[in-house]
Structures are given as C-alpha cells and as structure tokens.
Amino acid sequence: MEKLVQELKEKLRPKIRPISWAGDKLILLDQRLLPFETRYIEARTVAEVADAIREMKVRGAPAIGITAAFGMVIALIEKKPRSIDEALKVLEQAKNTLAKTRPTAVNLFWALDRMYNKAVESASKTASVNELLQDLEEEAKRIFEEELEAEIRMGIYGAEFLENGDTVLTICNAGGLATGTGIGTATAPIYIATALGKQVSVIAPETRPWQQGARLTVYELMQNGIRTTLIADTAVGLVMYKKLVNVVMVGADRILLDGHVFNKIGTLNEAVLAHEFGIPFYVLAPTSTIDTKSKVEEVKIEERDPDEVRTVRTSQGPVYVTVKDVPVFNPVFDVTPPKYVTGIITEKGVAIQPLHKNLRRLLNLT
Numbered sequence: 001m002e003k004l005v006q007e008l009k010e011k012l013r014p015k016i017r018p019i020s021w022a023g024d025k026l027i028l029l030d031q032r033l034l035p036f037e038t039r040y041i042e043a044r045t046v047a048e049v050a051d052a053i054r055e056m057k058v059r060g061a062p063a064i065g066i067t068a069a070f071g072m073v074i075a076l077i078e079k080k081p082r083s084i085d086e087a088l089k090v091l092e093q094a095k096n097t098l099a100k101t102r103p104t105a106v107n108l109f110w111a112l113d114r115m116y117n118k119a120v121e122s123a124s125k126t127a128s129v130n131e132l133l134q135d136l137e138e139e140a141k142r143i144f145e146e147e148l149e150a151e152i153r154m155g156i157y158g159a160e161f162l163e164n165g166d167t168v169l170t171i172c173n174a175g176g177l178a179t180g181t182g183i184g185t186a187t188a189p190i191y192i193a194t195a196l197g198k199q200v201s202v203i204a205p206e207t208r209p210w211q212q213g214a215r216l217t218v219y220e221l222m223q224n225g226i227r228t229t230l231i232a233d234t235a236v237g238l239v240m241y242k243k244l245v246n247v248v249m250v251g252a253d254r255i256l257l258d259g260h261v262f263n264k265i266g267t268l269n270e271a272v273l274a275h276e277f278g279i280p281f282y283v284l285a286p287t288s289t290i291d292t293k294s295k296v297e298e299v300k301i302e303e304r305d306p307d308e309v310r311t312v313r314t315s316q317g318p319v320y321v322t323v324k325d326v327p328v329f330n331p332v333f334d335v336t337p338p339k340y341v342t343g344i345i346t347e348k349g350v351a352i353q354p355l356h357k358n359l360r361r362l363l364n365l366t
C-alpha cells in the first residue's frame, strides 16, 4: 500500500489549484465563475476568508476546512496581538466568525477546533506570539497535506469496487475543487482506477440549484481526460432503470457514527433509487468528515438564497427562469439514512453494513 500511495502521489499531481497558501494570504480560485473564467482572488483578512467560504468562492467540505485553518493563521497576521493571551482571544474571535459561515460541513468545525487546540497547546509551551504563529502555520499546512494523502488512500480502497468498463454516477462536485487539492473524494477511485489501466466513465448530474455538477465536475473530469456525460438531475432514475450506471460514488459533508450521510441535495434521491435498482451506493470521505458527537436531528441543513433556485448560472451571470417573487425552499444538503448506504470509504479503510458498528471499528472507538 505505502509504495502505491507514493507512486500515485507522484503520478496524480493536481492540475488545478483551488487553494494556495502564499505565506501571509490565501490565493483562492473563484469557483463561482467556473468553467467560463479562471480568476484567483486573495484573502488577507478573516473577513475576506469568511466571505470566500460564505459566498462559495471556495466550497466543498474538505476545502472549506483547509481554508478556515489558514484563516486562523491570517487572524494572527492581521491583528498582530502583542501577547499570548491576546493572541488566544484573537483566535477565539476568528474561530467564531469562521464557524458562522456555513453550517453543515463538519470539516469546517473540525479544522477550527484542531487549530484552536493547537494554539492552546503551543501557548502552554511558549510566550512568543511568533512561535505560536509558526506552530499554527505548520498545523494548517499539515491539514492541507493530510487531505491529499487521505484522498489517495480512499481512492485506492474505492478503486477496488470499480471494474474495467464501469460507469459511475456521482453528484455535485466531490473532486479536487471541493477538497482544495489533488484528486477529490468521490472522484479519487475514478482517477486511480484510470491510472491503474481501467476504463471508467462518469455520469454527472447537473446538481441544481448551484450546478456544481455541470459547472465544476464536468470541467474537472474532462480536463483530466475522464469520459463524462452530463445529465439533468431528473434523469437519474432513467439512467439507473436502463442500467447505464454500475455504481454510485458520492462525497459527504458530514457522516454520523450511526451511518447517516449529509451531502448535496439530491444525494438521497440517488441513494433510494440505487437501493431500488440494486446498484451499490458508496460514500467517500476523509475521517475528518465523520462527526462522532451529533445526532441526526441536531445537524443544521443549510438553506441558501432563494435566488439560487429562481435563476440559472450562466457565463453572463445568474438569469431568472421564474417569477421573481415566487416563494422558494432552498435546502442545499440532504440526509441519507444508513440503510441506503452500501459502504463508507475513508483513508482508514471501508466501513460496510452494519455501519453503526463498522464506523466505530474503523475509528477505533469502543
């Protein structure tokens, strides 16, 4: 396994860099403009980092976790605290601001907690704000590097479930754009199976309302030479009925220990249909996406601006497709009950049914 991980790391170098750390600022690919325009923005303040996450200039569970981690470093650079106590206060404020940006993806809160805990640990060892800053910068870089490594590992496990000639149905964008690096989560097995010589194609639903599938997944997979077909979300049932897909692979924004999976709106539809048609349904995510504390009713499903549903995004910007003041319900995630999930594939291995037992086993929890 270790040799293969190193080989694949070399072979699958990221072509697109949605997040780069430039020592004192973040450089982010503005994903709202893709695939029409490749424009990078800079975030130098906590407010700018929060805005980038809230407005989905950067999006996808692991990517917003990584961005928020560097946001904590930016807080110290921006506010220049003069003592360790002041630095911890600055970090607490930054953590609160960044935690309010998006509610569902647990990676955001996981990364903020990890950064804050690192700061507390560092503060117990040094009185120098500079050393604290260095420790935090290293921790954020580590979170970033661990993500790429995790993707390669989950991709190796996931590629075992792909045969030569298979077609994978996915949803949203769970590729490198969503993870800030490398090969993504749900797409990792596809890239790795391809690198190992298997022919694998993808069917990508457009993923209304934000169109991550049409705008991002299609763009990313085609750039990497993967045969991809775009469908309307409403065609998912028919492609399964007609046996045009062999397997479903999706990412996740939060996975509970009992196996409930929160992911992009429409994931539940795919899961129920896959169950009906006997198609395996796999969820791919790093273990940082597993929430070991919450119950299903405690997780907030984000609701966004009604105009996201009233419009479609075009190269000219959003265009209205309905009556401008029609009332809208716009939940952007849903929750899939464990019974519909064939397996959860992480960097630590695969949890199959019964998920409530095997997820605990995977995480070495009693």
Ligand code: MRU
Binding pocket: 059, 060, 061, 062, 105, 171, 172, 173, 174, 175, 178, 179, 184, 185, 186, 212, 250, 251, 252, 253, 263, 264, 265, 332
């Ligand atoms: O609203 P988004 O675009 O941030 O939602 C992204 C998703 O739902 C992805 O499937 C999920 O974050 C997994 S990304 C590897």
